Amino acid sequence: MTWADRYLGAAVIGLMLLLFPAPSYAQSLEVSAARVGIRSPDTLRLVLESNSALKPTISYLSTPDRIVIDLPRLDFSFGPGITDGKRFIETYRYGAFSPKVSRLVIDLSKPARVTRSFTLKPSGKTVVYRTVFDISIVPRARFTEEVARTKGQLIDPQSRRVEPVLSAAARNGEKPVIVIDAGHGGNDPGTIGINGRAEKEIVLAVALKLRASLQRTGQFTPVLTRDHDIYVGLKRRVEIARANEADLMLSLHADSIGDKNFRGGTIYTLSEKASDSVAANLAARENKSDILVGMDLEQENAFVRDILITLAQRETKNFSVKFANILISEMGQQRLIPRRPHRYAGFVVLKAPDVPSVLVEMGYMSNAQDAMRLASKQGQDAVVRDLTDAVTEYFAQLQLN
């Protein structure tokens, strides 16, 4: 089924809903459980349980090898992503991928494909629908064929504009536009903290508070790259900043790090050469975000290659560094890492050539104190205050020049 077919299908369903409104007890579509079992040495069976029939679209991606299962937008209600490491399925993860699509991504350690897929309706004591996927190891050449065959059906989120973030109305005369970029989202949870809280949820909470705080000053027009739990590609985040002619982009994160004692805020600006190994590892991991959610990376890589460090970009970098320094002085010692709170690395999300951009690691979810601080109202409010003060100070200084 092509995307157009599906779109038409959705339109027909929409029309039917208008003519035949759903009874008030109608439930939203929900997947309540997922299981992986062993069928044979070469075949695993994935079963999804849902309250209604699912119509999956199965696609394949390589480097790394993944199976992508696209479903209509639904709720996954079975807790965080499951890692069972059984045989050739390394992990799988799921979440909202776009306004109309939910996605489950299976990471493979060997090339494999769905050889059989069917749905069992509720019967007897079973009250749920079960969608079954038998996944078997296949030769590399066969897997490559599947990747090529299904390329067209992978929905490219970049091609469909998410409305609220790009509205021209957001651009409001003289007020500087501040793009607030909550990292991760949808089927990319970011890191999971020592307290079980997902990075995507913490950064979104802070982003929403920061928007309200900047609005209250009356001096800025804040724009979010996402305002709910949805995946947004890295390239798309940069595009949103550029399309809004942003005067500043703040990308918010709260990652994990091997050293559990490492805590405090860190401010990153762009550099092709990382300032240290912590910065390099973090950027490498962040830049993989698109792999996690099942994006085709060919286009993304071309985009990254195309970005040259031009004179304009150097100028932009100077402003980024200026803002970083102001933010560091606003945050003060107790909310920053003890040494070198300003670091450099090649984060894709910082690569808009004409938008000063910083990436703020608000703290480290691998540290017990930071994880608690960032999950608390007080801790989030403190970060929002620091950021609001730094933005105000930065633009006040620019006006003096």
Ligand SMILES: [Zn+2]
């Ligand atoms: Zn992150």
